[in-house]
Amino acid sequence: MSVPKCQRSAGVAAIRFRFMWGEILTTSEVDYCRSVRDELSSVSWVAPLLARLEHEPWNYQTKPLLFELRVAAELHRAGLTAHYEYPTGIGSSSVDFQFEYKGREWLVEVVSILVSDAVKAASWESGMMFGTDLSSDAVDPRQSPGAELIVAQQKIGEKVWDGETWVKFPAPTSSRYHVILADMRGMAITGGDRGDYAQLAYGPQALSSLDVPIALRFNGELVRGVFEPMNNRLRSAAAIRQRIHFLGFCNDEIYEPGSMQCASSYLPNPHLLGHEETATALQTLALRGRGGRTS
Secondary structure, three states: OOOOOOOOOOOOOOEEEEEOOOOOOOHHHHHHHHHHHHHOOOOOHHHHHHHHHHHHOHHHHHHHHHHHHHHHHHHHHHOOOOOOEEEOOOOEEEEEEEEOOOEEEEEEEEOOOOHHHHHHHHHEEEEEEEEEEEOOOOOOOOHHHHHHHHHHHHHHHOOOOOOOOOOOOOOOOEEEEEEEEEOOOOOOOOOOHHHHHHHHHHEEEHHHHOOOOOEEEEEEOOOOOOOOOOOOOOHHHHHHHHHHHHHHEEEOOOOOOOOOOEEEEEEEEEOOHHHHHHHHHOOOOOOOOOOOOOO
């Protein structure tokens, strides 16, 4: 079934998705991840991840680990040896993957945006029909597209700042880049689109270049991007601006070798990267591949 992306329209308050919102792990995803598991069975650096998956039931709650498995597969296919659960010296925390490519070190943390409680509460069932109503004027403002964007920002921010102190990522250096790669499939059911990711990172002003006329709001206020200095709503936004070079967004349900790169966008942090350095850095980001995009 083809699922429409989130629509922004001043004349349409409600967004309805006519399909089951439930916590689903599809057969196609399981089959692909089983083949990936077999492909990586003799790769030593992936062994700790495979061991975790061996002792976990494969269901919707396992999707974050399965996404990590898919990332590991693409790194292996790129000919790289990565370090899984790499300790960074920030307390006892670690990042999911550390690797070196073309003379640059990369620290990559993966976060999965699963279906939110607000989306579940806004969902309905009638006979054979299922759907989700997200509305900009919902009685509960949490059941809105803007709220979904903020939830995704919060999940990303938790990978840098735990509310009291730094986690995972050390201070940047000239020879190392930091990435948070978000699996967006659960956000607002559809996983969002390039306009959503641009607003999440850069704020509503970024939408003009993408020909997206209406920015998302929460409680009547525009949702500000995590890279915007004026973003005071999200406590971790300042930490993201100081320590993360790229935010990656992946919305891939093809489940084929290389499909992850084709369905991913990487947005640079203008506070840490100029235009020329962004282009140079992306040449050393093995996960970007030929299909990876910047916006």
